[in-house]
Amino acid sequence: MGGDHAPAVVVAGARAAWDEDGLPLVLFGPPDALGDAGPVPVFAASEVIAMDADPGASVRRMKDSSLVRAAEAVRDGWACAMVSAGNTGAAMAASLLRIGRIRGISRPAIAVGIVSPGGKPTVLLDSGANAECQPEWMLQFGQMGAVYSRLRYDIARPRVGLMSIGEESVKGNKLVKDAHELMSVDGWLDAVDAHFVGNVEGRDLMSPDLDVAVTDGFVGNVALKAMEGCLDGIVATLEQQAGDDAHILAAARRLYESLEPGQTGAAMLLGVRGVVMISHGSSSAWAITNALRTAQDMVRAGVVDALERTVGRAGAPAVAAPPGAPGS
Amino acid sequence: MGGDHAPAVVVAGARAAWDEDGLPLVLFGPPDALGDAGPVPVFAASEVIAMDADPGASVRRMKDSSLVRAAEAVRDGWACAMVSAGNTGAAMAASLLRIGRIRGISRPAIAVGIVSPGGKPTVLLDSGANAECQPEWMLQFGQMGAVYSRLRYDIARPRVGLMSIGEESVKGNKLVKDAHELMSVDGWLDAVDAHFVGNVEGRDLMSPDLDVAVTDGFVGNVALKAMEGCLDGIVATLEQQAGDDAHILAAARRLYESLEPGQTGAAMLLGVRGVVMISHGSSSAWAITNALRTAQDMVRAGVVDALERTVGRAGAPAVAAPPGAPGS
Numbered sequence A, B: 001m002g003g004d005h006a007p008a009v010v011v012a013g014a015r016a017a018w019d020e021d022g023l024p025l026v027l028f029g030p031p032d033a034l035g036d037a038g039p040v041p042v043f044a045a046s047e048v049i050a051m052d053a054d055p056g057a058s059v060r061r062m063k064d065s066s067l068v069r070a071a072e073a074v075r076d077g078w079a080c081a082m083v084s085a086g087n088t089g090a091a092m093a094a095s096l097l098r099i100g101r102i103r104g105i106s107r108p109a110i111a112v113g114i115v116s117p118g119g120k121p122t123v124l125l126d127s128g129a130n131a132e133c134q135p136e137w138m139l140q141f142g143q144m145g146a147v148y149s150r151l152r153y154d155i156a157r158p159r160v161g162l163m164s165i166g167e168e169s170v171k172g173n174k175l176v177k178d179a180h181e182l183m184s185v186d187g188w189l190d191a192v193d194a195h196f197v198g199n200v201e202g203r204d205l206m207s208p209d210l211d212v213a214v215t216d217g218f219v220g221n222v223a224l225k226a227m228e229g230c231l232d233g234i235v236a237t238l239e240q241q242a243g244d245d246a247h248i249l250a251a252a253r254r255l256y257e258s259l260e261p262g263q264t265g266a267a268m269l270l271g272v273r274g275v276v277m278i279s280h281g282s283s284s285a286w287a288i289t290n291a292l293r294t295a296q297d298m299v300r301a302g303v304v305d306a307l308e309r310t311v312g313r314a315g316a317p318a319v320a321a322p323p324g325a326p327g328s
Helices: A008-021 A055-061 A066-075 A088-099 A135-153 A174-183 A202-206 A217-242 A246-259 A285-301 A303-310 B008-021 B055-061 B066-075 B088-099 B135-153 B174-183 B202-206 B217-242 B246-259 B285-301 B303-310
Strands: A027-029 A042-044 A081-084 A109-114 A122-125 A159-163 A195-200 A212-214 A267-270 A275-278 B027-029 B042-044 B081-084 B109-114 B122-125 B159-163 B195-200 B212-214 B267-270 B275-278
Touching (some): A008 A285, A055 A088, A066 A081, A066 A088, A081 A088, A081 A285, A122 A202, A135 A159, A135 A174, A135 A212, A135 A303, A159 A174, A217 B217, A246 B246, A267 A303, A275 A285, A285 A303, B008 B027, B055 B088, B066 B081, B066 B275, B081 B088, B081 B285, B088 B267, B088 B275, B109 B135, B122 B135, B122 B202, B122 B217, B135 B174, B135 B212, B135 B267, B159 B174, B267 B303, B275 B285
Parallel strands (some): A159 A195, B027 B042, B081 B275, B122 B212, B159 B195, B159 B212
Antiparallel strands (some): A109 A122, B109 B267
């Protein structure tokens, strides 16, 4: 029921995943509102959390909402993954309250794959789950991002960078300086077989030389949305300059489609005990299909198990924890 | 002497401003290194602060550097403005230590004009001068940005927004929530005849509906560089998709040239007692010429006087200061 064009595009995307891939899925929502779901089974949920509703309060109050019911299906094990294009905060709250965190992981983070021309996507996290962060959480974001980069984009030894405003370790604000110190301690990234490349800058987000960019949820969200706005603005400028030149207008369309947010499939909420994919609110049916496929891929790749093993409590004793680090 | 392609492109840009506009200027640097400056007078300065030198230490030690000498020329009143494409931190340090702050302005900020397709540029500040900020400084950034937006882009009543991760005033981190509260108090933006539109997001930076975006120097710098990287990445993707289609390749070139950072002329360091323009390190000769023209425009527009009058101590008593605000 979530998303700017819900439920029509969500249902259409789900039907395509069912028809084309035989992907086993179930839709949650008021059956009347969902319309014709074709062969896709519908699990009745009577309430809908609005896009602008208060996340925590609505998840606590609306126990029969599509989002809460979907999260419960993951918690109870009869669904392996959940996909939502709705209220991001509510999807996070439902995941935290119903599915729960992986033991030993301090805070879940939203991981977004940013398309890098000429290379594999760069995973940016946290993209908005935590507006305020601790340095220890950021270290874990780096670990989680590395695991995700390997399983989702098949990168053997991900290069992890810390977002700052200069490459030198003395640059940045206090949070970043503290996180840098923590991330420079040997062992922590070895545990997830990743390589710490030090501070990186905003320019590196679309670079093929970086696999994981770690930042707090405030900075990550601003940077991500700035890049989305930039794509829209640049394509609009190209179209404006094209006038009625159909050849260039077609190129502009192709350019947009290859880079628009739906292209990357969906963001994943890393650190909860289930696969939770968060699609862009403006997702097309095609983007929803793509998100469902990615969810299936991530279940098959065992990303939650891998996070539990390497970043969660089970993984922690294998490496020497610096003082004050989570799990120490 | 500063910039990735210095001094050749800087000298070329200066000569063009002299030849084409009759712009009265002087170059600072080792005369031998500067090469043929043509009719442009050269003021000998024996030292050069490197792009990666420690800003504070180098400005204190290298008293005969081109940057320090240029700042002294502004301080002593025989130059009205200074333009540098060099080490940004050093340009700031030289400005602070030699030229000094406007009385009553807590912290200078770097203001960058971001090209908005279909509208006038949006002024983003702080774009990197202050990695850590106080809410009171951010209120002043809003005021300085409004004055600058009016004088540089001729916007009668600038719309000022606060960068956050959601439009609601409760969204964001503590700094942004506190700044929002302060900026919502009547009077402060009236004093500079601006309009506070509340929280804005990364997407709004390239929107024609926003004139000034206020943020701390860490977030501003990351967002700005993310957008620069995005432009490079998008144009590279367009070129890649064009293959050997000369028509589209030409469109890609035109697109890049209309949006690249040099297009906006240069950033201005607002809050010091002189016009200080900071050009992108990768500036072309054309971008340097453009920065010199903008410097002249800003001197003629009386931007420093206007800031002193409305934001500095001279302007403060005209409005009721909320408790804890600067100047109260």
